[in-house]
Amino acid sequence: MKAITILQPWASLIACGKKQIETRSWPTKYRGPIAIHAGARFDRKLWNLSLVDPIRNTFDNLGYGRNRNDLPLGAVIAIADLIACEEMTMDKIVAWRDVYGKAEIAFGDFQPGRYAWILENVRQIKPVPAKGMQRLWEWEGCNQAAAKTI
Numbered sequence: 313m314k315a316i317t318i319l320q321p322w323a324s325l326i327a328c329g330k331k332q333i334e335t336r337s338w339p340t341k342y343r344g345p346i347a348i349h350a351g352a353r354f355d356r357k358l359w360n361l362s363l364v365d366p367i368r369n370t371f372d373n374l375g376y377g378r379n380r381n382d383l384p385l386g387a388v389i390a391i392a393d394l395i396a397c398e399e400m401t402m403d404k405i406v407a408w409r410d411v412y413g414k415a416e417i418a419f420g421d422f423q424p425g426r427y428a429w430i431l432e433n434v435r436q437i438k439p440v441p442a443k444g445m446q447r448l449w450e451w452e453g454c455n456q457a458a459a460k461t462i
Contacts, residue, residue: 313391314342314448314450316348316349316429318334319354320383320385323349323389325419326392327389327436329434330419333412333420334428335429339397343395346394346448347391347451348392349451350384350386350388350439351385384439387442388439388442391437395431395432396430399427400422405422408422
């Protein structure tokens with residue numbers, strides 16, 4: 313199964329269904345199931361910004377608390393379906409704010425010229441330890457994940 317490594321807290325926002333679009337600087341033609349891998353590093357710079365309150369509040373509401381150590385690292389934590397990859401334009405950004413909500417836009421790097429990877433049918437799983445890689449990569453642990461769906 314194809315996989316993508318995403319830093320925390322972004323990976324957990326996808327796993328819990330609060331982030332439906334992953335933004336990247338590069339496109340993909342791949343469509344289909346994709347494993348969401350929480351990278352071994354945490355986006356510490358983001359966590360220390362005051363703008364992180366919407367993210368922390370989202371985790372509070374989900375029962376995670378504000379301790380970043382509660383979030384898994386170095387593991388596949390969800391399976392999703394990658395249904396589209398679209399280049400961002402100002403028109404799309406404005407329109408998607410109405411479709412997906414302001415939080416979705418706040419949870420990504422929506423700048424013209426970047427790419428929006430649209431995810432559906434996200435299934436959170438119990439974390440399966442895995443070593444991530446850059447870009448899309450093949451995850452061999454997909455059979456383990458089937459038995460660990462939350």
